[in-house]
Amino acid sequence: MKTYLKNPLSLGIALLSLAWSCAPKESQTSSPVIAKGYDRHVELQWPKQADVDSYEVWVSTGNNKFAKRGTVADTIYMDFVNDLGKNLNLQYKIVAIDGTGGSSDLGLAQASTRDFTDEELVNMVEYYTFRYFYQGAEPTSGMAPERIHIDGDYPEDDQHIVTTGGTGFGIFGLLAGIERGWITKEEGAAHFQKMVDFLEKADRFHGVWPHWLDGQTGRVKAFSPNDNGGDLVESAFLMQGLLAVREYYKNGNDQEKAIAAKIDQLWKEMEWDWYTQGGKDVLFWHWSPDKEWVMNFALEGYNECLITYILAGASPTHTISPDVYHKGWARSGGINTDVEAYGYQLKLKHNGSEAMGGPLFWAHYSYLGLNPKGLKDKYADYWEENRNHTLINRAWCVENKDGHKGYGEDLWGLTASYSVKGYSAHRPGDDLGVISPTAALSSMPYTPEESLKVLKNLYYNYGEKVFGRYGFYDAMSPEANYYPKRYLAIDQGPIVAMIENHRTGLGWRLFMGAPEIQAGLDKLGFERK
Template sequence: MKADNPATKLFSATGLYSNIHRATFDYFCSGAHQTTGLPFDRLTAEGKPINDIVSISGVGFGLMAVLVGAEQGWLSREQALERASLMVRLLSSVERFHGALPHFIHAQTLEILPFGRRDDGADLVETTLFLQGLICAREYFATDIAAEVDFRALAEPFVQGVEWSWFTRRKPGPLYWHWSPNHHWARNVPITGWNEALVTYVLAAGSEKHAIKPESYHDGWARSGEMVNGNSYLGTVLPLGEPFGGPLFLSQYSFCGLNPFELRDRYCDYRQQVIAHARINHDYCKAQFGSEAPWGMSACDGPKGYRAFSPTVDGGVIAPTAALSSFAYLPDEAEDALNSFASHQSGALIGKFGFIDAFSPVTGWAARTHLATNQGPIVAMMENHRTGLLWRLFMQAPEVQRGLDRLGFEQAA
């Protein structure tokens, strides 16, 4: 990093990468609710709660974050276990629907908060992203120490309790995203690929008591092969998904735990998928904003609210999470983005917990927020790039291995 880069002074102790990693981690530690330890869905750039909402996926990312904190020495193992145990114990009192958790809860009261119209019950993908973090924590706290044994006992009802096969509406076909005790299947959203929910099908197939049939994956998720793309965008062939790949979180959420570098099935080699998606996103941004400009489009706050930005939904908005969560995919390009974000307008993108959620290099607009669902993948994927910690933990879990095997995945040695 050049000596005249403002980030040199701001993050001079152990380097920019380490300090951004730690600052982003701290969203889930000092930025969490003081009593419950649950991470807020949103904070201001100054680190203040915007509301009392907690997303269930944010809790999953929070569990991953405390493991990273313990691994990096930012928390002791005992502190990490205490925080994880508190979060999971509190969620044990939240109503579940056929084993699945809702999208939003209140940070203090744990009351269910409707995510939207007709969405006041189960959210299967949110539940999965929570389980991804929980399974990593269960695998991490694996000793015979009493407190770790107790944590694993807290985790098991969540892991074993989701009635995955029920969410196919008890018939062959895809899993469904939402179910409400008041509106039942009114949302009517099948979970079909390619999107962020690959891990949902892996855990559903690996369940001991409520496993889905492989047909749900092949005919539902893969749409009998229709999720295959195979076209070239900006000189890069994209194996799966929508044109230009869509927002980058689609190739990041599931792979905070699943290691794409070890996976392939009849549809693609997932190493190729995630690298191609990131490459297309990178190249598109460079073509639009200039070779020296920052890059990365994903779901984030925009000038008119939260939106999923991508090359086909281009609002001129860059989300730092897109590039930083791609360190394992495009390390050189991600490092360039890291330095670019830090030096942008003399540090204007730096908030209390790392970088602000999004900005526009075209108009000068900048969000004054941090979001759990964007902070979490940064912490997880920067750690996977550093040590592979979360990939090792998740991939060794028996339900993950069972699910991959049942769905016909081949794993690299």
């Protein structure tokens, strides 16, 4: 289980000017309170006031009669209004409460809700999830916090810990945010400038970053006692995103070209060949400056790590031979199987889960930039593998032989997330009754209609239990009444990245546009459209 990271409850309030293009436009007044109406909720924000302990939120549906909705210490409130009806015209007021119990009206704001189209709902979820990586970013580094707990419970010493892999996933969301106007081109460039400047100076081990970094200092934070050095897989996830940024900016203005050039240098400094332990026919996950190869974790397929071999094969400076891929990852053909579940076939041995596939993040992490459509080699058709993997996972939940409450066609998706028993890699056969929203939502390219049903069910029927300022929370279990208000970067990132890939193919287009990637795929024997 990973450690917690603290995130101030007022995070992001300084960003009230952010363009919320997925919401109905509201008429603004001089009030410091800003209200935005969506389909079934209204989001309110206001500036933090000195010497104020809490804020009361009041709403009126007409005739100037206000009813209290809640009391918060925060300066953001998500008001789910199912109890008030649909297509509403609402007026809100915020009352500030000081330490003596005295009160003062902070201001009024109006908002309207209306029925959203499917496209607007998807846009809303993508936008909210994007905010994790922009509003929620660690301020010094611009990197993604390992986790954000809205419900508290953080050790103070982990306040600034950021994740390399989760940042790489979120990069695709930041690019989508620029393209969709949620932030300006200038804001996006400034954010990426901060990020690459930090990564240039941060701890690296033969060009490879660790799993966790201190976002203020750039120093490694050990993931475990022996995992205090280079993490090749997490760094591959990071570089997958960074290469997309390089492609996005390489023909831009002077600042953008400088960002692209710095990423190119970081890419060329990654010593993929070092991580073969001196020339073995396989890549290894970890290297430590004082423990060296003690973890000795060989990357053998199939799991989430395919992108690591693609990048290693594509490296212009520290590449690997095709034998490392075919003998190591593919185990000289031992990666193949021929199993079927619920009428769907898998061609790859999913490590530890051969019969019905591993947790669904295996169909996501390597494919945020690497386009699985038409991607084939002698071992698999990766679009078919990922789609069938998803459909098997869904079918297990729909069958629901263990009788978990809520499971069905509109509530499915098992993957690694929080759970009632701590962090767990949920999958068919190891099912704790916990649904992870990222599983179905990040599968939207593979199962668009089936994933949309889950999105609608979560938003309309579970509402504030599962949806907050950064989108859907990490996990939920109706039977255990388990609805933690917590986020993980590695689960939020694939949601925004894969929704955008479903809508426009942005991440796929940028990453696959890198000439080294095309050459690396050829070198390892891949076909693609």
